[in-house]
Amino acid sequence: MPTIDFTPLHRFAVGFDRMQRQLDSAQRMDETAQSYPPYNIEARGDDDYRITMAVAGFAEDQLDVTVKEDTLYISGKSESPDQETSYLHRGIAGRSFERRFELADHIQVTSAGLENGILHIDLKRLVPEEKKPRQIKIEGGKQTKAIADKAA
Numbered sequence: 001m002p003t004i005d006f007t008p009l010h011r012f013a014v015g016f017d018r019m020q021r022q023l024d025s026a027q028r029m030d031e032t033a034q035s036y037p038p039y040n041i042e043a044r045g046d047d048d049y050r051i052t053m054a055v056a057g058f059a060e061d062q063l064d065v066t067v068k069e070d071t072l073y074i075s076g077k078s079e080s081p082d083q084e085t086s087y088l089h090r091g092i093a094g095r096s097f098e099r100r101f102e103l104a105d106h107i108q109v110t111s112a113g114l115e116n117g118i119l120h121i122d123l124k125r126l127v128p129e130e131k132k133p134r135q136i137k138i139e140g141g142k143q144t145k146a147i148a149d150k151a152a
Contacts, residue, residue: 036097047125056117057094065112065121072101072109
């Protein structure tokens with residue numbers, strides 16, 4: 001896969017270095033390592049999202065969900081398997097894992113729950129009032145009159 005050079009963007013854009021790091025890490029991602037455990041990302045509305053992850057065999061105390069610096073970390077620590085068990089077929093992985101999800105600005109984790117081996121993590125976009133669009137009232141006449149009254 002060819003690499004993309006974002007250097008020209010740095011001439012006129014400020015603060016997009018985070019996006020460049022994300023794209024670089026996405027290019028280096030190993031697809032086989034990212035296949036376990038399987039997960040879905042759902043859009044449940046304009047500002048609501050849910051990550052659903054299949055974590056069969058993990059108890060609540062073996063799972064950890066942490067948000068640090070706009071990154072959601074989900075990890076599972078499995079107990080060491082019984083060494084005396086002899087498997088004819090072993091299809092349940094049960095291995096430790098760590099998944100990372102980069103969160104966009106203003107996305108917050110609102111809840112997490114485990115039910116029947118499925119981990120649900122709910123997220124919501126909470127835009128601060130100062131970032132929301134607002135209508136600016138245009139006042140006419142006052143400024144126009146003040147300019148007209150001044151001597152040239």
